[in-house]
Amino acid sequence: MGWAGESVGILFFMSSMVLKGFFNFTVNYYGKVSAFKEGGYRMGNHSWKIGVGLASMLLGMLLVFQFRTETNVKTYLPQFKTVSELGIKWNRMQTDLDKKETELKSLRQQIQGYNRDEEVKSLQMAAGVTPLRGPGVEITLTDVERPLKSYEDPNLFIVHYDQLELLVNELWAAGAEAVAINGVRLVAQTGFSCAGTTILVGTKKLAPPYIIRAIGDPGTLKAALMIPGGFIESQILPFELGIWIKVQDSLYLPPYKGSSVYNYAEVVPEELEETTDSEMEGEAGADALVSAESWGSVEEGEEP
């Protein structure tokens, strides 16, 4: 309480001095101003002490407040001491922006040049999920037709799956664009295997006669099969199988009807693509060694 009383006293003192100075001034204002300089009126007037003192106090307080604010600002705001620092940052961001803008422009151009329907169409054709029509050859392949003699092994005179596979392989190699056997369209994952007297193509069991339709340049396809020492000479004639090759102007190939389920494979995004050449060599070599060593046991185990 003593503190408050004292301050009230000081305030009172100060105000009285202020009033005194003020009246001093008014009196002097209407009287002779020069009286100041002669010192007659000024004696005992301490008003300047009040004024300067008050101003000084104000200055001190303002200094403290300003200092406080300044310290807070420096603590909480990020520090950019100079304009040049900001300028450097600005420049960096500007170059970044320019880079991104050119990237954006090139991407826009790519999008403009990109025709979605066309790409889908070509991918569908490659995947074999659309029916196709075009010129090509139609090959009919049958087992031997004459009655076999008693000493002849009938096993040798039927169409085997590997013969069919070789035929298809020959067609692909000759530039066939699409191939179907007995209405079963061949796609990337189609495999051939032996199933008793029939042949398993993909998941379908096929029986002779096998009608293979291939779209491509008919002349090339036919020539590829009839080349001396080629497929017909090595695979058909020795076993007296029946083969007819018909060149067709317009062949219809049905679409692939099976499902394509991927349980193990995952798509790798473009940016994560790896160059696998060296890896392939190393790993394939190791695998080959392992399989060569354990080949016998594996075969025993898996095929009883």
Add this chain to the structure above:
Amino acid sequence: MLLIPVIGVSLGVAVGLLLPWEIPISYKSYTALAILATIDAIFGGMRAELEGDFIFSKFIVSFFANAIMAVALAYFGNALGIDIYLGAVVAFSIRLFNNLSLIREFLIIRYRNR
């Protein structure tokens, strides 16, 4: 003579430290100007006292007029995008050094005459 402002400033600092206030950041530049105006007023008052024509009301009025003018300049400069307040800063600084030199001379003369 020089004791008054020193005592005043230290008193003010003490009071300011006791008070919890601080200047809002957006008024920072205005306070800086106010500080300059106050320093100018202190030196001006001292000089006037030494010259013998210190008048309290004139002191107060000129102090507030200067401060208000400076702050107004700063405000309009801010609004117009021109740093007009620099003009106030320069003017105050020049006056400050003028007053300082006058005070110095008066004090020297007084010391010699003693």
